[in-house]
Amino acid sequence: MDVTYVSSRLLGDSWVLTFTIGFLASRHLEGEKSVSFKSSNKLENVARRATIRLSKLEGCFEANKLVPEARGYTYAEFPQAFTWKDDQCKWKIRERGRKKGSTYYRDLRTVNGIVYPTFKEACSILGLLRDDNQWHIAMEENVVHAMPNQLRSLFVHILNIEKIFNEVSKSIKDFPDMPFPEYGFIHEVENSLMLYKNFNKEHLQAYNSIVKSVETNNGGAFFMYGSGGCGKTFLLKTLCCSLRRQGKIVLPVASSGIAAVLLLGGWTAHSRFHIPLKLDQHSTVGIKQRSEVAEVIKHSIDVSRAGLPFDGITIVFGGDFRQILPVIPKAPCPQIVSASLNWSRLWDPCTVLLLEQNMRLTSGRTPEEKREIAEFSQWVLDVGNGKAPTIGNKDDLSGPKIVSPDRFIIHSSADPVKDIVDIIYPDLASNTFNVDYSRQRLILAPTNAVVGDSQDCLSDNFGERNDFNSAFPVEFLNSINMPCIPKLELKLKVGSVVMLMRNLNQIMGLCNGTQMIVKKLMPNSIVCEILCGSQVGTTHIIPRIEMEPSDSKYPIEFKRIQFPVQLCYSMTVNKSQGQSLDKVEVYLPRTVFSHGQLYVAVSRVTSPSILHILIASDSDGTTNGTSNVVYEEVFYNLPS
Numbered sequence: 001m002d003v004t005y006v007s008s009r010l011l012g013d014s015w016v017l018t019f020t021i022g023f024l025a026s027r028h029l030e031g032e033k034s035v036s037f038k039s040s041n042k043l044e045n046v047a048r049r050a051t052i053r054l055s056k057l058e059g060c061f062e063a064n065k066l067v068p069e070a071r072g073y074t075y076a077e078f079p080q081a082f083t084w085k086d087d088q089c090k091w092k093i094r095e096r097g098r099k100k101g102s103t104y105y106r107d108l109r110t111v112n113g114i115v116y117p118t119f120k121e122a123c124s125i126l127g128l129l130r131d132d133n134q135w136h137i138a139m140e141e142n143v144v145h146a147m148p149n150q151l152r153s154l155f156v157h158i159l160n161i162e163k164i165f166n167e168v169s170k171s172i173k174d175f176p177d178m179p180f181p182e183y184g185f186i187h188e189v190e191n192s193l194m195l196y197k198n199f200n201k202e203h204l205q206a207y208n209s210i211v212k213s214v215e216t217n218n219g220g221a222f223f224m225y226g227s228g229g230c231g232k233t234f235l236l237k238t239l240c241c242s243l244r245r246q247g248k249i250v251l252p253v254a255s256s257g258i259a260a261v262l263l264l265g266g267w268t269a270h271s272r273f274h275i276p277l278k279l280d281q282h283s284t285v286g287i288k289q290r291s292e293v294a295e296v297i298k299h300s301i302d303v304s305r306a307g308l309p310f311d312g313i314t315i316v317f318g319g320d321f322r323q324i325l326p327v328i329p330k331a332p333c334p335q336i337v338s339a340s341l342n343w344s345r346l347w348d349p350c351t352v353l354l355l356e357q358n359m360r361l362t363s364g365r366t367p368e369e370k371r372e373i374a375e376f377s378q379w380v381l382d383v384g385n386g387k388a389p390t391i392g393n394k395d396d397l398s399g400p401k402i403v404s405p406d407r408f409i410i411h412s413s414a415d416p417v418k419d420i421v422d423i424i425y426p427d428l429a430s431n432t433f434n435v436d437y438s439r440q441r442l443i444l445a446p447t448n449a450v451v452g453d454s455q456d457c458l459s460d461n462f463g464e465r466n467d468f469n470s471a472f473p474v475e476f477l478n479s480i481n482m483p484c485i486p487k488l489e490l491k492l493k494v495g496s497v498v499m500l501m502r503n504l505n506q507i508m509g510l511c512n513g514t515q516m517i518v519k520k521l522m523p524n525s526i527v528c529e530i531l532c533g534s535q536v537g538t539t540h541i542i543p544r545i546e547m548e549p550s551d552s553k554y555p556i557e558f559k560r561i562q563f564p565v566q567l568c569y570s571m572t573v574n575k576s577q578g579q580s581l582d583k584v585e586v587y588l589p590r591t592v593f594s595h596g597q598l599y600v601a602v603s604r605v606t607s608p609s610i611l612h613i614l615i616a617s618d619s620d621g622t623t624n625g626t627s628n629v630v631y632e633e634v635f636y637n638l639p640s
């Protein structure tokens, strides 16, 4: 890493030295630039790409030819005035953090025609300082159109006030004059109870066993085991509502934000019980005395029932071991399997409630449709169990491959990303305001990098849009893109589908993973409507927030102030768990790499007719065979 440049700025009364750190842009001799490619790519394609894609140095030559202003900078000084646009392979003049055409100091203090008394105030208005101004502006932006409760929520998101109170073992509820957000549970409870009427035989049996355990106060643990789409979430939702209506306390938690928002009042287990993200043998949950959750737990425990299983509390787990197992980076199969619930001490006391009927797949009207759906359902199960027909054998370098039925396969031309975007999002431009169009259609991919490629292709289709730059233009930090923080440059427009990247307010359905459609864009806040989960249809104002990477591989700490969202036309398979989708494109430019990924991807659909799969072959084309990863050891102690 090199220091690209050191500059100085006058802020208020004092000078501030800014060290901008950057990997120096590539330097190379003519015809010797470095090119990345996969061993499977055809050399002529690689060579063609290399001719079209300019390196940063070549881009600098082009800028010097076209933009007279560029000639005043050496190559090393370029980042001061220009920013590298990787997708366009060209240097673009910076819009922020730099004042063009200034002829006197006063010009530096002028923003939008207003002369500010100090440089600091001018910087603050430009959003270059870390202060509260952007949040003041965010409140002002919404005063005219937002409802009072939306403004209150926005204020709560900005302050994160309940979290601050909880840290000192208090809650907003301790201050009777302060309003506590209302969540409209009662209405939802009434609606969700209607689900009971649709129970199938298996659901009814499971429901009765669990309710009996709660009513007799004997305590116990249940595990609802069923393949994807057998109605585990459906049953849990109904149970939560019915028990709450009887005045019982229910704490629904899930391992991911997306799964949590499907349950009314659902939280991620980590947030609800303050479980540390990194665990070791000394870890304990961080529930503070007098916090809301501590009070709830206190009320749920009856000392007279101590000694009964789980002290008389009923615990219901649900899951499917064909789906993705606990994620332990770089861990081998035995370690991952032994981290699963059915290999833990909790498994023995669990009563397994088996659900076998797939409720996600529509039942079909004609005998032909019914047969087709039954066949598809069996194929999906076989993929999950590792029993689907394969070609090749274990001695092949790439292992045996699952053969996907031909009707799902897309045979792509030269630009696979464009092909899948056209299939899943046809006519996107004229459907931007159509919530029904945007809901429940997704491109699913194995990795964040692949997701990024397809999102980039879509964002190029957007036409006119707003680009939101994060507040601090520091060259190296800005070039960092990690899945856990939003991009420096977000390309949004009204109608864009986005995914929230932080737990802002789990009870209001604003979880890491919540999908929303953008309704209004302002410089410091965006208005979004939730597209799925228990709070579907509600509108929220999202401010910029300060975020830092949770698990940074970089040797420096940094924060980014940005809207906590990313485009959501495409998603990793891991994130899609729990969802039912009306149109799915499984995009596999590389094979899946963990247990259950392929099964989760193909089991999201409500009908076989809406599943499309694109598998890149080793030699630049497409194919119908792909590797599957199934750790059969995880099924050993399960009922078949």
Ligand SMILES: Nc1ncnc2c1ncn2[C@@H]1O[C@H](COP(=O)(O)OP(=O)(O)OP(=O)(O)O)[C@@H](O)[C@H]1O
Residues within 6 Å of the ligand: 198, 199, 200, 203, 226, 227, 228, 229, 230, 231, 232, 233, 234, 235, 320, 359, 360, 361, 577, 578, 579, 580
């Ligand atoms: N008894 C039922 N009547 C009508 N629809 C149902 C029923 N059970 C489930 N469904 C519907 O089937 C779909 C899948 O159900 P659900 O999401 O609960 O399955 P799941 O077992 O949790 O799936 P996954 O393991 O993939 O998360 C949902 O759209 C749900 O509304």
